[in-house]
Amino acid sequence: MKVCLVLTFFFVLTGLVIAQPIVIRNATVIDLESGKKSPGKTIVIDGTAIKSVSAGRGHGVPRNARIVDARGGFVIPGLWDMHVHYFNNFSRVGTDNKEWYGPLFIANGVTGVRDMASDLEDRTKAKTWAEGIRNGEVGPRVVVGSNIIDGDPPFMPGMYPVKDAASARAAVRLMKEQGATYIKVYWNLSPESHAAIADEAKKLGIPFAGHVPFLVSAFTASDLGQKSIEHLTGIAETCSSKEDELRKKVWTPDVQKEVMATFDADKCRRLYRTFAKNGTYNVPTLVLHRGMQRYQDPTFRARPEFRYISGSELKEWEESPQLNREMTATEREKLFQELIEVVSQMNRAGVPLLAGTDNNIPFVVPGFDLHDELELFVAAGLSPLQALRTATLNPALYLNATDKFGSVSAGKTADIVILAADPTSDIRNTRKINAVVSNGNFLDRKDIDAILLRAKANPRK
Ligand SMILES: [Zn+2]
Known part of the structure; x- marks a missing residue:
């Protein structure tokens, strides 16, 4: 308990965030190579990597995970x-x-x-x-x-x-x-x-x-x-x-x-x-x-x-x-x-x-x-x-980096975007962003709007 408190204190002080595992449910994952859309997927993200992408409730779901319901959404790589x-x-x-x-x-x-x-x-x-x-x-x-x-x-x-x-x-x-x-x-x-x-x-x-x-x-x-x-x-x-x-x-x-x-x-x-x-x-x-x-x-x-x-x-x-x-x-x-x-x-x-x-x-x-x-x-x-x-x-x-990027699949870096509509039917849908996962950090729409508000208030001089 004491160790835990000390650790928490340390991380808050240094701004270090240990990303909470994320489980994205009911996602339609788009494969960029084939264009195939796979609905009903569960994406498990642990640390900075995609741990698994599977049908149904998913496996290896960490206990302390943040659960995100992506129903109706389309998932593409960052x-x-x-x-x-x-x-x-x-x-x-x-x-x-x-x-x-x-x-x-x-x-x-x-x-x-x-x-x-x-x-x-x-x-x-x-x-x-x-x-x-x-x-x-x-x-x-x-x-x-x-x-x-x-x-x-x-x-x-x-x-x-x-x-x-x-x-x-x-x-x-x-x-x-x-x-x-x-x-x-x-x-x-x-x-x-x-x-x-x-x-x-x-x-x-x-x-x-x-x-x-x-x-x-x-x-x-x-x-x-x-x-x-x-x-x-x-x-x-x-x-x-x-x-x-x-x-x-x-x-x-x-x-x-x-x-x-x-x-x-x-x-x-x-x-x-x-x-x-x-x-x-x-x-x-x-x-x-x-x-x-x-x-x-x-x-x-x-x-x-x-x-x-x-x-x-x-x-x-x-x-x-x-x-x-x-x-x-x-x-x-x-x-x-x-x-x-x-x-x-x-x-x-x-x-x-x-x-x-x-x-x-x-x-x-x-x-x-x-x-x-x-x-x-x-x-x-x-x-x-x-x-x-x-x-x-x-x-x-x-970049010779297909082992890390370019698809939403197990083992890849956790850089993904959840869209509200299908970008393969209308490219303008890439703007309809519900959430962004950047290096394992999850930003929902509220976080993104807050970022944009701050950016608008403080443009480069
Ligand atoms: Zn240039």
Whole structure:
């Protein structure tokens, strides 16, 4: 008894929460691979793992378990946002995004994120944050990569420049030593440095992913084993019949128009077949492009999600040089529709896709916009099941972690979302969240509403 009291006291003091076992009854579990829906399941969660998923009352139900009746609900694995900027090294320097993003991710069922730009300090911080989550803190698990490795000079200050193949190889070795789980490549890399990164990464058994460099064809990036291509970079240029000539000067609106005018459909189909054959994932981040193109559209601007953004940040977004100011609204919308068409064709060609938002870019709201990304995928012709996979099964495959993620089954990490309606019949149902289990911690609708209320009252300044 005394020991018990002392222990309780200790845990309260340190904020350590030993998660109570959870038993979810009457759940309809969705298998993301087959799309099969299995009703009447009992899910037993103990600690941070799913202990069993079985029919009827379940077995091995712990005595002190919290019993949750999920009747009428649909259970899917926790969602992944596969392109975010979680650390402060790249924007809004001095404030970490964790305080602000973490709650919004979890409230939206996003229990895992892939960070796309971390430096050594961030990678160290990530370890502390992971510990916090293990101890019951609200936030997603974070996959950390390398610094953004770019050419010299880099595209933006703060990136890690390499001047040649030798320094590119050294950078890969250093980043791996420093705990990066993948290498992020960027626009200004020379073809030699990009190829050297690919070779060194292969030797060390670490994946590389990111932008297709300006001077590299997307065919080459894929053949070299680049594991993912972000934001559809390099695609339009590679699909142009005047590829070599135009790639060097993509940034003026006139050249962009020329890229579009010289679009070669056959060549493009060949490119998507190459991606499919090589298993090159694409992370279109359509919500990023939507913001860049639709920022003046009154319907877009009226989205309720923007209530989570402070006035000062909205003003900063307004003034961002990243927005497309060169084209007319009609031209911008046309460009956005063409990107949706690219995703449509990629999907038809069997290119593996990942849902990512590029959070921290103007007009993208953490958590909420992952659901918008899925909806845009459906607008691009993916079935709701295919769209769901881009945030569940495909991330697990991409991360080589199907033993932990991607399905609601025994032995998997206890990251799950209980929805009030079937997301495979209407993708918008991913927003109808009844409960989120994040690393074994159960949040019901009341908890989630409280998180959202706090987030709205304290937006990032
Ligand atoms: Zn990004």
